[in-house]
Amino acid sequence: MDINPVTLLPLSFDVTLIFLLLIIALLLIIVHIWRRADKRARMLFESWKRDEYARWKTWIQEEADARADVQAEARYRDWQRWEEQKIRQDAIRRSHSVIRGKITEHLIPWFSEFSYHPSDARFLGSPVDFIVFDGLSEGCLKEIVIVEVKTGSGSLSPRERSVARIIEEGKIRFEVIRKE
Structure with missing residues (x-):
């Protein structure tokens, strides 16, 4: 048996040209599809990146x-503890x-600064501390x-100042109330 080699017929120039154009067209379509896919992928990536950044x-x-x-x-609790401690102190x-x-106030009649006899002093506490009947214990009243009494840097209250003003103005009197 003899084997005859198959001979390929030379393609015509037209068929080759069509085949070549077809390959070029397919390559252009593939490049176009690849570019669209790449563009879509970039858009999806940018969208994902923005969403992830925001999240x-x-x-x-x-x-x-x-x-x-x-x-x-x-800090508020620390401040509150500190302020509470300061307020308590x-x-x-x-x-x-x-x-x-x-x-x-109660002991001042027995201090050396008190210039009256202790038994002449009557403690009131409010609005003034004492009324002193100077000389009453000796039977010879000299003045009322x-x-x-103030300690430290204490000052007169408004009520105490009003009592002092009335006394200075001489608006003081003696009254007897009888009940039958």
Whole structure:
């Protein structure tokens, strides 16, 4: 058996040209489709990137706000404790001053600064501390003195100033009330 080689017929120039144009057209279509896909992929990537950025930015802001709230709350509690301690210390200091003043008011007739006989003094406490009937214990009343005792840098209250003003103006009198 003899084998005859198959001979390829030479393609005509027209068929080759059509085949070549077809390949070029297919390549152009593939390039066009590839460019559209690439453009779509870039758009999707940019959209995803914007969305992720916004999501992360929101999350970071929320975390920062939450941490700031925790820190602010802690600082507020510290400030509140500090202020409460300061207020308590001030209240204790004032309480000591008031108690010292009340004790001094009651004991002042026995101090050397009190220039009247202790038994001539009558404690009122309000609106003035004492009325002193100077000389009454010896049977010889010389004068009546209204005494207000102040300790430290204390000053007269408005009520005490009004009593002092009335006394200075001489608007003071003696009255007897009889009940039958």
